[in-house]
Amino acid sequence: xxxxxxxxxxxxxxxxxxxxxxxxxxLGVSSRQQTCDRAQERGVVSEASINLSLMxxxxxxxxxxPLGAIESIVQKLIPHLSPDTILTDVGSVKxxxxxxVSDLWPNFVGGHPMAxxxxxxxxxxxxxxxxxxxxxVTPTAETPEAAVEKVEEIARLLGxxxxxxxxxxxxxxxxxxxxxxxxxxxxxxxxCDREGxxxxxxxxxxxxxxxxxxxxxxxxxxxxxxxxxxxxxxxxLLRSLSIYRDTLDQFISDIETENWQALxxxxxxxxxxxxxxxx
Numbered sequence: 379x380x381x382x383x384x385x386x387x388x389x390x391x392x393x394x395x396x397x398x399x400x401x402x403x404x405l406g407v408s409s410r411q412q413t414c415d416r417a418q419e420r421g422v423v424s425e426a427s428i429n430l431s432l433m434x435x436x437x438x439x440x441x442x443x444p445l446g447a448i449e450s451i452v453q454k455l456i457p458h459l460s461p462d463t464i465l466t467d468v469g470s471v472k473x474x475x476x477x478x479v480s481d482l483w484p485n486f487v488g489g490h491p492m493a494x495x496x497x498x499x500x501x502x503x504x505x506x507x508x509x510x511x512x513x514x515v516t517p518t519a520e521t522p523e524a525a526v527e528k529v530e531e532i533a534r535l536l537g538x539x540x541x542x543x544x545x546x547x548x549x550x551x552x553x554x555x556x557x558x559x560x561x562x563x564x565x566x567x568x569x570c571d572r573e574g575x576x577x578x579x580x581x582x583x584x585x586x587x588x589x590x591x592x593x594x595x596x597x598x599x600x601x602x603x604x605x606x607x608x609x610x611x612x613x614x615l616l617r618s619l620s621i622y623r624d625t626l627d628q629f630i631s632d633i634e635t636e637n638w639q640a641l642x643x644x645x646x647x648x649x650x651x652x653x654x655x656x657x
Contacts (some may be wrong), residue, residue: 379407381532382436386417386426388494389468390442391503394422396536403431413500419452422503434458438528440489445606448480453561455530464525465604470552470603471610472516472545486530487517488545488573490552491538496599509537512656517547556653557607557620558605561615563597564604 379402383390385409397406397419406423407430408414414426425432433439441448441455443568448467455465465486469475476488493511495502513533517526545552566646608615623631632641 379403379438380436381405382433382439383423383442384430384433384439384455385442386413386422386500386503387442388498388502388507389491390419390440391422391500392493392507393440393442393468393491393536395503395505396508398422398530400535405436407432408500413589416460416500420500420503422500427455430455431458433463434460438464438532441465441469444602445471445475445610446471448475449482452479452482452486459483461485463526466529469610470556470607471608472514472548474610476516476518476545481566484520485522485525487525488548489529489533490491490514490516491533491536491546492556493538497594498600506537508533511538512541514540514543514548516543516548518545525541532547536560549611549614550617553611555616557611560596560599560607560619561605561619562622565597567594567597 381394381402381404381407382396383404386394386406387593390406394404394406394417399584404423406417406426407428408417408426409428410505411428411627414428419421419425430451436459439459442540444640448469452465459465463485465479465483467475467479467486467490468491470490472490474490479486479488491508491511491513495504495507510559513536515526515530515533517523526542527576530542533540562563570580571579572583627634629641631637632644
Protein backbone atom coordinates (compact mmCIF):
# COMPACT_ATOMS: atom_id res chain seq x y z
CA UNK A 379 0.00 0.00 0.00
CA UNK A 380 1.28 3.47 -0.90
CA UNK A 381 0.85 6.12 1.78
CA UNK A 382 1.26 9.79 0.92
CA UNK A 383 2.31 12.40 3.46
CA UNK A 384 1.95 16.07 2.60
CA UNK A 385 3.87 18.02 5.22
CA UNK A 386 6.97 16.37 6.68
CA UNK A 387 7.08 17.95 10.12
CA UNK A 388 6.73 16.38 13.55
CA UNK A 389 3.37 14.68 12.92
CA UNK A 390 3.78 13.84 9.24
CA UNK A 391 7.33 12.64 9.74
CA UNK A 392 6.41 10.51 12.75
CA UNK A 393 3.51 8.90 10.89
CA UNK A 394 5.87 8.18 8.00
CA UNK A 395 8.55 6.64 10.24
CA UNK A 396 6.12 4.24 11.90
CA UNK A 397 4.25 3.19 8.77
CA UNK A 398 7.45 2.64 6.80
CA UNK A 399 8.76 0.43 9.60
CA UNK A 400 5.59 -1.63 9.17
CA UNK A 401 6.34 -2.29 5.51
CA UNK A 402 4.28 0.40 3.79
CA UNK A 403 5.67 2.48 0.93
CA UNK A 404 5.78 6.12 2.03
CA LEU A 405 5.73 9.03 -0.42
CA GLY A 406 6.42 12.44 1.11
CA VAL A 407 5.87 15.98 -0.12
CA SER A 408 7.30 19.12 1.45
CA SER A 409 7.46 22.69 0.24
CA ARG A 410 11.23 22.68 0.88
CA GLN A 411 13.70 20.56 -1.05
CA GLN A 412 15.99 20.55 1.99
CA THR A 413 13.26 18.84 4.02
CA CYS A 414 12.70 16.27 1.28
CA ASP A 415 16.41 15.48 1.17
CA ARG A 416 16.66 15.14 4.93
CA ALA A 417 13.54 12.94 5.09
CA GLN A 418 15.14 10.53 2.64
CA GLU A 419 18.50 10.64 4.45
CA ARG A 420 16.81 9.73 7.73
CA GLY A 421 14.78 6.95 6.12
CA VAL A 422 11.53 8.67 7.02
CA VAL A 423 10.11 8.20 3.51
CA SER A 424 10.74 5.96 0.54
CA GLU A 425 10.59 8.89 -1.86
CA ALA A 426 10.14 12.64 -1.42
CA SER A 427 9.43 15.60 -3.67
CA ILE A 428 8.37 19.24 -3.62
CA ASN A 429 5.78 18.37 -6.29
CA LEU A 430 2.30 17.18 -5.37
CA SER A 431 2.29 15.01 -8.49
CA LEU A 432 4.12 12.40 -6.40
CA MET A 433 0.79 11.74 -4.67
CA UNK A 434 -0.66 10.25 -7.88
CA UNK A 435 0.63 6.86 -6.76
CA UNK A 436 -0.81 7.09 -3.23
CA UNK A 437 -3.77 5.03 -2.03
CA UNK A 438 -4.21 7.15 1.10
CA UNK A 439 -2.87 10.66 1.69
CA UNK A 440 -2.33 12.34 5.06
CA UNK A 441 -2.50 16.16 4.93
CA UNK A 442 -0.12 17.20 7.72
CA UNK A 443 0.08 20.94 7.09
CA PRO A 444 -1.07 23.76 9.40
CA LEU A 445 -4.84 24.18 9.65
CA GLY A 446 -4.92 27.27 7.47
CA ALA A 447 -3.26 25.49 4.56
CA ILE A 448 -5.33 22.28 4.43
CA GLU A 449 -8.11 23.43 2.09
CA SER A 450 -5.78 25.08 -0.41
CA ILE A 451 -3.46 22.05 -0.42
CA VAL A 452 -6.39 19.76 -1.21
CA GLN A 453 -7.44 22.02 -4.08
CA LYS A 454 -3.95 21.77 -5.57
CA LEU A 455 -3.75 18.05 -4.85
CA ILE A 456 -7.00 16.95 -6.49
CA PRO A 457 -5.77 17.01 -10.13
CA HIS A 458 -3.13 14.44 -9.22
CA LEU A 459 -5.35 11.94 -7.37
CA SER A 460 -7.04 8.75 -8.43
CA PRO A 461 -10.83 8.85 -7.78
CA ASP A 462 -10.42 6.08 -5.19
CA THR A 463 -7.71 7.83 -3.19
CA ILE A 464 -8.60 8.41 0.45
CA LEU A 465 -7.68 11.77 1.98
CA THR A 466 -7.35 12.44 5.68
CA ASP A 467 -5.85 15.21 7.79
CA VAL A 468 -4.31 15.61 11.24
CA GLY A 469 -5.72 19.02 12.19
CA SER A 470 -6.77 19.78 15.76
CA VAL A 471 -10.04 21.42 14.65
CA LYS A 472 -12.47 19.40 12.58
CA UNK A 473 -15.80 21.09 11.79
CA UNK A 474 -14.64 23.76 9.28
CA UNK A 475 -12.03 21.45 7.76
CA UNK A 476 -14.44 18.54 7.28
CA UNK A 477 -17.06 20.84 5.77
CA UNK A 478 -14.66 22.48 3.34
CA VAL A 479 -12.68 19.43 2.23
CA SER A 480 -15.62 17.02 1.98
CA ASP A 481 -17.17 19.37 -0.58
CA LEU A 482 -13.95 19.13 -2.59
CA TRP A 483 -13.26 15.40 -2.14
CA PRO A 484 -16.03 13.04 -0.94
CA ASN A 485 -13.48 10.37 0.00
CA PHE A 486 -12.19 12.54 2.86
CA VAL A 487 -12.02 11.41 6.48
CA GLY A 488 -11.29 13.99 9.17
CA GLY A 489 -8.68 12.83 11.67
CA HIS A 490 -6.79 14.06 14.71
CA PRO A 491 -3.90 12.11 16.24
CA MET A 492 -3.61 13.57 19.73
CA ALA A 493 0.11 13.37 20.36
CA UNK A 494 3.05 15.69 19.94
CA UNK A 495 6.05 17.41 21.45
CA UNK A 496 7.25 20.99 21.68
CA UNK A 497 9.67 20.34 18.80
CA UNK A 498 8.88 20.88 15.12
CA UNK A 499 10.24 20.04 11.69
CA UNK A 500 11.53 16.84 10.12
CA UNK A 501 14.26 16.47 12.76
CA UNK A 502 11.54 16.23 15.44
CA UNK A 503 9.98 13.13 13.86
CA UNK A 504 10.21 10.13 16.19
CA UNK A 505 9.04 6.52 16.29
CA UNK A 506 6.10 5.40 18.43
CA UNK A 507 4.79 8.94 18.99
CA UNK A 508 1.19 7.72 18.75
CA UNK A 509 1.42 4.51 20.77
CA UNK A 510 -1.34 4.45 23.38
CA UNK A 511 -2.52 7.94 22.42
CA UNK A 512 -6.01 8.88 21.19
CA UNK A 513 -6.57 9.09 17.44
CA UNK A 514 -9.95 10.67 16.68
CA VAL A 515 -11.73 10.00 13.39
CA THR A 516 -14.61 12.37 12.57
CA PRO A 517 -16.78 11.12 9.69
CA THR A 518 -20.12 12.61 8.70
CA ALA A 519 -23.20 10.73 7.50
CA GLU A 520 -21.91 11.14 3.92
CA THR A 521 -18.38 9.83 4.52
CA PRO A 522 -17.84 6.45 2.82
CA GLU A 523 -17.60 3.75 5.50
CA ALA A 524 -14.82 1.94 3.68
CA ALA A 525 -12.68 5.09 3.80
CA VAL A 526 -13.35 5.53 7.53
CA GLU A 527 -12.40 1.93 8.26
CA LYS A 528 -9.16 2.24 6.27
CA VAL A 529 -8.08 5.36 8.20
CA GLU A 530 -8.94 3.61 11.47
CA GLU A 531 -6.91 0.59 10.38
CA ILE A 532 -3.87 2.76 9.69
CA ALA A 533 -4.32 4.58 13.03
CA ARG A 534 -4.26 1.21 14.82
CA LEU A 535 -1.07 0.33 12.94
CA LEU A 536 0.43 3.38 14.63
CA GLY A 537 -0.50 1.88 17.99
CA UNK A 538 -3.10 4.55 18.73
CA UNK A 539 -6.43 4.20 20.54
CA UNK A 540 -9.06 4.99 17.91
CA UNK A 541 -12.16 7.03 18.74
CA UNK A 542 -14.97 7.91 16.33
CA UNK A 543 -17.24 10.95 16.78
CA UNK A 544 -18.77 13.80 14.83
CA UNK A 545 -16.70 16.89 13.95
CA UNK A 546 -18.76 19.15 16.22
CA UNK A 547 -18.46 16.81 19.19
CA UNK A 548 -14.71 16.60 18.64
CA UNK A 549 -14.30 20.37 18.57
CA UNK A 550 -16.36 20.88 21.72
CA UNK A 551 -14.41 18.23 23.65
CA UNK A 552 -11.00 19.34 22.40
CA UNK A 553 -11.79 22.96 23.30
CA UNK A 554 -11.81 21.81 26.93
CA UNK A 555 -8.76 19.59 27.09
CA UNK A 556 -6.47 21.19 24.48
CA UNK A 557 -7.45 24.66 23.31
CA UNK A 558 -8.56 26.10 26.69
CA UNK A 559 -5.38 24.79 28.41
CA UNK A 560 -3.30 26.44 25.68
CA UNK A 561 -4.92 29.82 26.36
CA UNK A 562 -4.89 29.38 30.14
CA UNK A 563 -1.21 28.46 29.99
CA UNK A 564 -0.37 31.42 27.78
CA UNK A 565 -2.23 33.87 30.02
CA UNK A 566 -0.43 32.46 33.07
CA UNK A 567 2.93 33.40 31.54
CA UNK A 568 1.55 36.77 30.39
CA UNK A 569 0.21 37.51 33.89
CA CYS A 570 3.53 36.67 35.53
CA ASP A 571 5.28 39.03 33.16
CA ARG A 572 2.94 41.85 34.21
CA GLU A 573 4.41 41.95 37.71
CA GLY A 574 5.61 45.54 38.04
CA UNK A 575 8.75 44.83 40.04
CA UNK A 576 11.32 43.39 37.61
CA UNK A 577 13.45 42.15 40.50
CA UNK A 578 10.52 39.97 41.58
CA UNK A 579 10.06 38.76 38.01
CA UNK A 580 13.75 37.88 37.85
CA UNK A 581 13.54 36.02 41.17
CA UNK A 582 10.42 34.15 40.04
CA UNK A 583 12.15 33.12 36.82
CA UNK A 584 15.01 31.62 38.83
CA UNK A 585 12.69 29.87 41.30
CA UNK A 586 10.36 28.40 38.65
CA UNK A 587 10.36 24.61 38.79
CA UNK A 588 8.30 21.62 37.65
CA UNK A 589 4.89 23.03 38.61
CA UNK A 590 5.34 26.18 36.55
CA UNK A 591 7.11 24.27 33.78
CA UNK A 592 4.24 21.78 33.38
CA UNK A 593 1.50 24.41 33.65
CA UNK A 594 3.13 26.84 31.23
CA UNK A 595 4.40 24.32 28.66
CA UNK A 596 1.60 24.49 26.08
CA UNK A 597 1.37 28.27 26.39
CA UNK A 598 4.99 28.54 25.34
CA UNK A 599 4.47 26.64 22.09
CA UNK A 600 4.05 27.69 18.48
CA UNK A 601 2.13 31.04 18.34
CA UNK A 602 0.81 30.21 14.85
CA UNK A 603 -0.86 27.08 16.23
CA UNK A 604 -2.51 29.07 19.02
CA UNK A 605 -3.94 31.58 16.57
CA UNK A 606 -5.16 28.83 14.24
CA UNK A 607 -7.07 26.91 16.93
CA UNK A 608 -8.63 30.18 18.15
CA UNK A 609 -9.63 31.12 14.61
CA UNK A 610 -10.98 27.72 13.53
CA UNK A 611 -12.57 26.69 16.84
CA UNK A 612 -13.58 30.18 17.93
CA UNK A 613 -17.13 29.43 19.11
CA UNK A 614 -16.25 26.43 21.25
CA LEU A 615 -13.09 28.05 22.63
CA LEU A 616 -15.00 31.18 23.65
CA ARG A 617 -17.62 29.00 25.34
CA SER A 618 -15.00 27.12 27.36
CA LEU A 619 -13.09 30.32 28.21
CA SER A 620 -16.29 31.94 29.47
CA ILE A 621 -17.06 29.02 31.79
CA TYR A 622 -13.43 28.96 32.90
CA ARG A 623 -13.58 32.68 33.72
CA ASP A 624 -16.77 32.21 35.76
CA THR A 625 -15.17 29.31 37.65
CA LEU A 626 -12.02 31.36 38.32
CA ASP A 627 -14.22 34.19 39.65
CA GLN A 628 -15.74 31.74 42.15
CA PHE A 629 -12.27 30.80 43.39
CA ILE A 630 -11.34 34.50 43.66
CA SER A 631 -14.51 35.18 45.63
CA ASP A 632 -13.74 32.41 48.12
CA ILE A 633 -10.25 33.82 48.70
CA GLU A 634 -11.45 37.42 48.97
CA THR A 635 -14.10 36.48 51.54
CA GLU A 636 -11.75 34.04 53.30
CA ASN A 637 -14.25 31.25 52.76
CA TRP A 638 -11.65 28.53 53.23
CA GLN A 639 -14.22 25.78 53.68
CA ALA A 640 -15.77 26.49 50.27
CA LEU A 641 -12.33 26.70 48.67
CA UNK A 642 -11.29 23.40 50.20
CA UNK A 643 -14.48 21.75 48.94
CA UNK A 644 -13.80 23.00 45.42
CA UNK A 645 -10.24 21.68 45.55
CA UNK A 646 -11.45 18.30 46.81
CA UNK A 647 -13.88 18.09 43.89
CA UNK A 648 -11.16 18.98 41.37
CA UNK A 649 -8.85 16.40 42.95
CA UNK A 650 -11.50 13.73 42.42
CA UNK A 651 -12.56 14.91 38.96
CA UNK A 652 -8.99 14.93 37.59
CA UNK A 653 -8.78 11.14 37.95
CA UNK A 654 -11.54 10.78 35.33
CA UNK A 655 -9.35 12.20 32.56
CA UNK A 656 -7.16 9.96 30.41
CA UNK A 657 -3.82 11.40 31.54
